[in-house]
Amino acid sequence: MSTIDSVESRLYKIPLAEVLTDAKHGDHTHFELVTTTITTADGLQGTGYTYTGGRGGHAILAMLLHDLGPYITGRDATAVDTLYDDMQWHMHYVARGGVASFAISAIDIALWDLRGKRDGKPLHQMAAKDGQGVNRRCHAYCGGIDLNFTTERLLQNIDGYLADGFNAVKIKVGQPELDYDVERVAAVRERLGDERAFMVDANYALDRKQAIRWSTAFKPYNLLWFEEPTIPDDYAGYAEIGDAGGVPLAMGENLHTIHEFEMAMAQSALSFVQPDASNCGGVTGWLRAAALGEAAGVTVCSHGMQELHVSLVAARGSDASVQMTSPADPADYPNVGWLEVHSFPIDTYTDRPLVVENSLAVAPDVPGTGVNFDWDKLYPHLQ
Numbered sequence: 359m360s361t362i363d364s365v366e367s368r369l370y371k372i373p374l375a376e377v378l379t380d381a382k383h384g385d386h387t388h389f390e391l392v393t394t395t396i397t398t399a400d401g402l403q404g405t406g407y408t409y410t411g412g413r414g415g416h417a418i419l420a421m422l423l424h425d426l427g428p429y430i431t432g433r434d435a436t437a438v439d440t441l442y443d444d445m446q447w448h449m450h451y452v453a454r455g456g457v458a459s460f461a462i463s464a465i466d467i468a469l470w471d472l473r474g475k476r477d478g479k480p481l482h483q484m485a486a487k488d489g490q491g492v493n494r495r496c497h498a499y500c501g502g503i504d505l506n507f508t509t510e511r512l513l514q515n516i517d518g519y520l521a522d523g524f525n526a527v528k529i530k531v532g533q534p535e536l537d538y539d540v541e542r543v544a545a546v547r548e549r550l551g552d553e554r555a556f557m558v559d560a561n562y563a564l565d566r567k568q569a570i571r572w573s574t575a576f577k578p579y580n581l582l583w584f585e586e587p588t589i590p591d592d593y594a595g596y597a598e599i600g601d602a603g604g605v606p607l608a609m610g611e612n613l614h615t616i617h618e619f620e621m622a623m624a625q626s627a628l629s630f631v632q633p634d635a636s637n638c639g640g641v642t643g644w645l646r647a648a649a650l651g652e653a654a655g656v657t658v659c660s661h662g663m664q665e666l667h668v669s670l671v672a673a674r675g676s677d678a679s680v681q682m683t684s685p686a687d688p689a690d691y692p693n694v695g696w697l698e699v700h701s702f703p704i705d706t707y708t709d710r711p712l713v714v715e716n717s718l719a720v721a722p723d724v725p726g727t728g729v730n731f732d733w734d735k736l737y738p739h740l741q
């Protein structure tokens with residue numbers, strides 16, 4: 359028993375270096391970071407967090423301050439699974455799959471940070487499957503939010519990613535005109551060459567018919583995946599788009615409950631699933647979603663929060679028993695999960711921005727989640 363003594367939550371609003379745009383969320387000028395620090399009666403502290411694209415952070419903070427923080431105070435911090443399920447039911451009627459998914463994530467990640475610090479174990483070890491080797495490395499790709507960039511500016515971005523040592527790239531699509539999307543995809547594929555992994559993401563901007571047209575037009579460019587071609591709620595539509603369009607599909611950042619993942623696994627014929635621990639219930643929610651993906655033969659990747667997900671994707675991406683130590687040629691590791699290196703630079707506000715060696719992301723090796731915020735750097739953005 360390790361009694362939860364206090365739960366302290368904060369909201370930060372952090373400006374981006376430039377305006378970033380995608381097909382459905384419009385312009386991003388800021389992102390929001392909500393942190394939760396749990397202190398136990400035996401003197402340990404763990405921190406978790408979630409983030410938004412700039413809206414909704416006040417509602418998440420309010421739920422943490424008024425509902426979930428008081429609810430878990432006095433409970434046993436080591437009972438992580440029990441607390442997770444109890445928090446879900448506590449907020450189910452009002453907030454199932456919505457704000458609660460984000461708020462519970464912040465607390466759950468703090469509980470895993472505490473667990474690792476108590477047991478002296480890093481997250482990549484705690485997340486490993488029983489009987490499977492420990493793996494600290496995974497594929498990584500840069501996920502641009504770049505729909506508003508001219509093709510010239512887009513290619514400059516790609517050059518920057520390659521110069522930083524990455525060998526895989528995702529760009530936004532979902533322009534009103536298919537021809538313009540195809541022109542950008544063709545230009546990026548030419549810049550990358552034939553070997554590097556290349557993905558696109560429409561942020562659910564298309565309907566089924568459009569998505570099939572777009573997929574068909576993208577087919578010559580050898581995409582690793584087409585992400586969120588249509589709304590995440592159209593589970594059966596994904597199967598139709600994948601079958602008729604002939605490009606492998608990915609989604610997951612908008613699946614927030616385990617039941618949504620169950621429906622996607624059963625109906626959507628995905629090739630890749632991308633749970634985000636910031637909005638599907640923290641580490642506990644991510645691992646439960648990953649287990650569904652593994653059981654369905656769907657490669658497990660991540661969305662956002664690279665500083666945390668690096669430990670999870672390395673430990674649990676499908677076929678993670680493969681010890682990734684050499685440069686990441688996707689052809690050598692076809693079923694190993696991919697870490698998204700997101701354009702919201704949360705990791706630059708920690709003491710360990712994402713480490714990339716030989717194009718592979720490397721998980722931290724310290725007890726806990728390994729995500730330790732630079733509070734002084736965050737302070738000017740406190741709301």
Ligand SMILES: [Mg+2]
Nearest residue numbers: 559585586611
């Ligand atoms: Mg996406």
